[in-house]
Structure formats: C-alpha cells, structure tokens
Amino acid sequence: MSHFGPYPPDGGVPVSCLGAAVSSFGGGTSSTCALPSGFHNRMHRLQGTVTGGCRRPRRGQLLGDASSQVQGSRWPAVGRRVGGFPGAVGRSASASLLFVVDLVTFMLQALLHWWQRSPVRNRATRRAVVVQILFSGVDALPLLLLIGLAMGMALTPPLLMAGSSIGESEELARLLVVGLALQLGPLLTAVILIGRSGSAIAVDLAQMKLNREVAALDLLGIRLTDYFVAPRLIGGAISQLALAIYFAAVALIGGSLISPLLLSTEQLSLLPALATAITPGDGLIFIFKNLLFGMVVTGTACFCALKVEVSRTEVPQRTQQAIASSYALVFVIAAFFSLLELP
Amino acid sequence: MNLALQCRNLTPAGYPSSAAVDLDVPAGSVLVIAARGGHHRNRLLFALAGLEPAQCQTHSLCGVDLLAPDRRRRRRARNGSAVISHAFPLLSNLSACANVMLPLMYHRRMPRRDAMAAAHELLDAVAFKADRDALPAFLNQDARWRALLARALGNGPPILFLDEPFELDSVEEWRTLADLLLAVAEQFNCTLVVETAHLEFARHHADQTIYLDAQGSAVFSCEQAFALTNRHTSWVAYLRRLGTYTHSHAAI
Numbered sequence: 001m002s003h004f005g006p007y008p009p010d011g012g013v014p015v016s017c018l019g020a021a022v023s024s025f026g027g028g029t030s031s032t033c034a035l036p037s038g039f040h041n042r043m044h045r046l047q048g049t050v051t052g053g054c055r056r057p058r059r060g061q062l063l064g065d066a067s068s069q070v071q072g073s074r075w076p077a078v079g080r081r082v083g084g085f086p087g088a089v090g091r092s093a094s095a096s097l098l099f100v101v102d103l104v105t106f107m108l109q110a111l112l113h114w115w116q117r118s119p120v121r122n123r124a125t126r127r128a129v130v131v132q133i134l135f136s137g138v139d140a141l142p143l144l145l146l147i148g149l150a151m152g153m154a155l156t157p158p159l160l161m162a163g164s165s166i167g168e169s170e171e172l173a174r175l176l177v178v179g180l181a182l183q184l185g186p187l188l189t190a191v192i193l194i195g196r197s198g199s200a201i202a203v204d205l206a207q208m209k210l211n212r213e214v215a216a217l218d219l220l221g222i223r224l225t226d227y228f229v230a231p232r233l234i235g236g237a238i239s240q241l242a243l244a245i246y247f248a249a250v251a252l253i254g255g256s257l258i259s260p261l262l263l264s265t266e267q268l269s270l271l272p273a274l275a276t277a278i279t280p281g282d283g284l285i286f287i288f289k290n291l292l293f294g295m296v297v298t299g300t301a302c303f304c305a306l307k308v309e310v311s312r313t314e315v316p317q318r319t320q321q322a323i324a325s326s327y328a329l330v331f332v333i334a335a336f337f338s339l340l341e342l343p
Numbered sequence: 344m345n346l347a348l349q350c351r352n353l354t355p356a357g358y359p360s361s362a363a364v365d366l367d368v369p370a371g372s373v374l375v376i377a378a379r380g381g382h383h384r385n386r387l388l389f390a391l392a393g394l395e396p397a398q399c400q401t402h403s404l405c406g407v408d409l410l411a412p413d414r415r416r417r418r419r420a421r422n423g424s425a426v427i428s429h430a431f432p433l434l435s436n437l438s439a440c441a442n443v444m445l446p447l448m449y450h451r452r453m454p455r456r457d458a459m460a461a462a463h464e465l466l467d468a469v470a471f472k473a474d475r476d477a478l479p480a481f482l483n484q485d486a487r488w489r490a491l492l493a494r495a496l497g498n499g500p501p502i503l504f505l506d507e508p509f510e511l512d513s514v515e516e517w518r519t520l521a522d523l524l525l526a527v528a529e530q531f532n533c534t535l536v537v538e539t540a541h542l543e544f545a546r547h548h549a550d551q552t553i554y555l556d557a558q559g560s561a562v563f564s565c566e567q568a569f570a571l572t573n574r575h576t577s578w579v580a581y582l583r584r585l586g587t588y589t590h591s592h593a594a595i
Contacts, residue, residue, distance in 0.1 A: 123458075124449035204436065216431035219394070220446050220498065221422030227449065 099325065107233060107299040113223055114230030124222075125231050132235025136197040136298075137242050143192065144243055148250030151188065155180055156255025173273035180255070181248035181278075182286055183338065189244040190293040190330045193236065194323055198301040201232055202322040205305035206315045214306075224306075232298040240294030241287060282341075289337050293330055300326045345370040346403070347502045347534035348391065353399035355390035364553065366391075368534060370501065373525075375545040376538040378555030385430070385506060387555070388538040392504045393421045405501045425495030428506030429488070433479040439490040440466065440475040446497040465493040468530065470523055484510070496527070502534040503527075509541040517541055521548060 119125050159176055205228065208214050214224055252274050278286075304322035308314045348368040364387070368374050376387055390397035393409045402409045407420035433442045443462035447453045453461065466475060471493060473486035482490065488508065495503065508524060509517045521544050528535050537544065545552045 121452055122449065123452060123455060124445055127448070127455070208435070211435065212431055213434050216434070219422065219426055219431050220449075220494070221419075222446065222449050227445075 100329070103296075103299060103303050106229075106303050107295060110225040110229040110233060110299075110302075113225045114234075117223075117226055119230070122226075125226055128227060128231035129235045129238075132232055132298075133239050133242075135200075136193060136236055137239030140192060140196055140239070140243055141246065143196075144189065144247050145250055147188065147192070148247045149254040151180070151184065151247075152251035152253070152255030153258045155184075155251075157259045160259055170273050170277065173277040176252060176255070177274060177277040177282075180251050182282055183334075185248040185251065186240075186244045186286070186290050186293060187330070187334050189240060189247050189290070190297060190334075191327070193240055193243065193294065193297050194326045194330070197236060197239070198297045198326050199319055199323055201236075201298055201301040202305040202319040203315060205302055206308040206318055209306060209308050210310075210312060210315070229299075229302045232302055233295045236298030237291040237294035240297070241290040244286070244290045244293075285337060285341060289333070292333060296329050296333065297326045300329060347372075347405055348374070348403070348536065350391065350402045351400040353390060353397050353402060355386045356396040356398070364391075366551070366553075368536070368551065370534050371528070371532065372550040373528070373535045373537065373548055375549035375552045376536070376555065377542055377545045377552055378538070378540065385428070385538065387553070388428075388504055388506060388536065389426070391536060392424055392426050394426065423498070423500055424502045424504060425498060425500035426504040426506070427488070427491045427495050427508075428504075429484070429491075430506065431491075433487060433490055433494065435479055438476045438478055439471070439473070439482060439486070442479070442490060443493045443497055446494060450498060462493070462497070465496050466490070468496070468527060469493045492527070496531055499531070500533060502536065505535065505537045505539075507539050508537065509539055509544065517544065 114125065117125070119129075156176060159179060160172060205214075208228075217224055217227060256274065301322045304318045304325065308318050346367055347370040348366060350364060350366050353364045353366070366374070386395050389395040393402070393404055399410070404420045404424055407416055409420065433439065434445070437445065440459065440462050443465055444455075444458040447458040447461050448455065451458075463475070466489075469489045469492045471486060471489045473482050479487055479490070492503075492505075505524070508520060524535060524537070525548060527533070537549075539545070
C-alpha cells in the first residue's frame, strides 16, 4: 500500500526529519540520530574540531565542512573564514550600494508622480505638505531653541579662545560660521529630524501598510507616492532647511551674546562680523545640503517602512533600519559636502 | 441593456473548478453573494471587483474590459468602482469627515471648504450618527462602515461592492440598513453587489443571487444550494438558527 506525506505508515520517524538528521551529522547511522544534538556539540568541542557537527551549515559551505571533518584539520576552515571576509565585505558593500540606488529611484519616482499631478492645484497633497512642515518643523522649534542655545554656549567661548591668537574679528567670525552654523548645524538638525520625524514617519507608514490603509488608498485611486511620500519629502526638506537656519541663528547669536559674559566685552564686535562672514557660495551649499538631508531622512523612512509585509514584528525592525540608514547617509553626505567645500 | 458587470467562466484563484461564475448584472440592479463566513466569499467579491486574481474568459466592469492590456484604463475602471469592506479601512490618522473629504480634494480638487460641505452631505446620506471629527479608532464598527460607504460615494462610483454590511445587525435592525443601501443606490445611481450571510436580504431585495455552498463552490439557485447540502451539515444548522431553514428547503 502506498502512502503520502513525510510520516511512514507504521507511525515511525518522519522520513524528511530522518533525512535531515542524517545529513546534518555527515552520514551518521541511525544510532547517532537517536542521541540528542547537544551530545554531539559537546563531543565536537571536546575533540577540538572547529566546524562543530550540529551547527547549521552556511549556504555553500556544506561540502567544505564535510571535507574538513574528513581531514580532521582546522586550517582549511580557518583559511576559508579569512578568505570569506573580503567576500562578506563585498556583499555588504554591494547591498548598501543597491539600497542607495533603490532609495534614490524611489524618491525620484515619487517626486515625478507628484509633479505630474500639478501639486500646487491638488489641495489634498498640498495640505499634506503643510501638515508635514507643521509636525517636522514648527513642533521641533522649542527643542531646537534649547539645543541651539546650549551648543552656542558650549562651543563659542572655546572657539573664540582658541582663535584669539588670530586676532581679526572677521576671521573669528568666519571660524564660528563655518564650524558652528555651516557644518555642525545641519548635522545636528538632521539628527533631530531623524529622531523626531524619521522614526515617526516610518512607524506611521508601516502601521498603515499593515492595517491595509495603503491598499485602501490605492483602491480609492490615490497614489501613495502622491499623497504620502512626496509630501513627506517636500515637507521634510523645507523643515530641515528652516530648522538648520533657525539653529544656526540661535547658536551664533546666543553664543556671541554669552561669550562677552565669560570672556570680554570686545567679543560683542563679532555680531556684525557674523552677518558678513557667509559668502553666497556657502549659502547655496548650505541650502542644497539641508534640502538633501531632509529628503534623505524622510525618503529613507518611507522606503524602509514600505518594506513591511505581514507581521507587526517587522515594524520595529524597519524603523531601526530607517534610522540607522538615515544616520549613515546623512553623515556620508555631510562628509562629501565638506570635501566639496575644500579650496 | 446597460451592463454594470459581466463575466464568463470566472474562477477566483484557489477556487475549485466547479465554482466558475457567469454573470450579466444590469446597471441599477442588486446582486447578492450569499454564503456563510469563511467560505472564500470575500475572494469571489474581490475577484468580481477586479482586485483578486481570477481566471475567466471575459470580465468587464462598467463597460471596461478588465482583461484588456490597457493597464491605465483597467486601473481607472477598478478605481471607479467602490469596494466597501473592513479589509480596506479608513485612514487612522484622519477623522471620519477628513477621510470622506480626501477623495473629493484629491480627485475633484475641491477647495477645503467645499469638500467639507460635500463630506457632510455624504455622511448625512449614509445616516452617520457618530462624531464626525473623531478618529476611526474612536468609532464603533457600524459608524466606521458608514464612513467607508460615504468615502466611497465621494468618487461617484457606478457600482458598489459591499462586504457583509449586516455583520453586527440584529434581525430587527437589518431592514433599516437594507433600506438605506437601496436608497443610496437609487440616489447615487449605483449597482449593488452585496456579499452577505443574511439570506433574508437576498430573498427580499436581490435581483440575482449567487449561493456559495459549504465547499465554497458557487451555485446559482436556492434549490441547488440546498440540494447540495444535507440536513446534518453545519450549514443547515446555521440556517435553522437564522430561522431561514424552512420545510420547503428540507423538501428539496
């Protein structure tokens, strides 16, 4: 009589399980399979083998492990591990590159669709942009005020003391503007934007996708990229730029006002010099960098959140991925812009 | 005859082959898919609406061939119809009124004030009694369902696919909702495709009825539906509980 499925007709061990057990022990007999797996682990440890009999083999590693067990030498396995390191680095680098390519494509596609639907006249998406600016920009102002003042107070007096040997107030002002406003300001603002808005957007969109609200939008004929992604990109970029300007102003003015109390009243002469220390080129790079930061932060959040498929456990994973990727991208872009600004 | 929905030999993916459906649904009529819960009836409804994959020879929705290669036209036809189901809920971060306003502002590009007035009219039309500025999480299921209906009507759909509208209603209350549905269909000139376990609605208001038997296969008459079941199945017990299993059925 024929039978179907993994269980034999006499009620014994399922065939597939038996096969898996046999293969995992490298062709062991049925008596080995009857022993608990922990026994084999302990035995391999006692024998000093590197590969470990019951460890799950990696992809493509099964043949190598078996041969090393046959030879009984640890060097082939060690050599494979050392040799596999560049491969792992290459895989990780190519995955990161593909992530960036996908992200850029996703953002450009969203902006293109949004632009095709004449966004100025479409009130639903225009309102989504305004709401995003309110949430990301306006609501963050008190926090930015506090952090900007603190950074200004913490960094301006030491910078002025260190730069006092230069003597000229214009050069001191330039040092402050470049260090505090043009370099540190956008980075700190982007970090705050990631913490406040990037995580919120990622969780919000991931939950929407899990609750099938995204499918409902699609059913209504509303493109997610038009209604959700592009407004987040535009709103995030505008918010980042506004917050960075606000941060720079608060940090520079606050620092310049507090330093006379700590150092000397001559530092007050810095205030008019600060306004003339920014060149048009600096301003353009500042604007472009901040717009890019804002788009990258919100775009990464949307991109990672839309990868959620079925389970709620994916929400924190994707949020974490969005935050970590945003940090990495923002710092890499900042480094790239710093290199561009070099004379 | 103007057909709102037409299909030949339609079989939702994963269905038994005996469940192929042939339909000609005239505009303004009522089609009911009658079945117990859990018998793939959602899949048949969604397949008819063009949302689920299906095998068929012809399938047209409001005159648009859903098998045609013109993807944009198919999408427009699919979005033109409205599927009202808790599987496609309201946006959780918008109030009930804002949810109804959304398609009006997006598709019709209404100013906010006009969209709000139109949304209130739609909510009045579906007898929405709850707080209109409340988020969906603070609405009960009935209010959420009515808001879904109002939101769908905002696009002016020629055909409404309704997924179990009588889920929570008692036997006394279903008539009110049934009257509301028929009134809405007449007011907005819609064809109704209703999937429900409520056989009384099918008996009183359906122009055509598809019965799904206990195996999820489609049968086209009440006689066939009950002939395929025997009185010892849970299906018959369920009908007895509803009070819709009569001696005439037993005789069949």
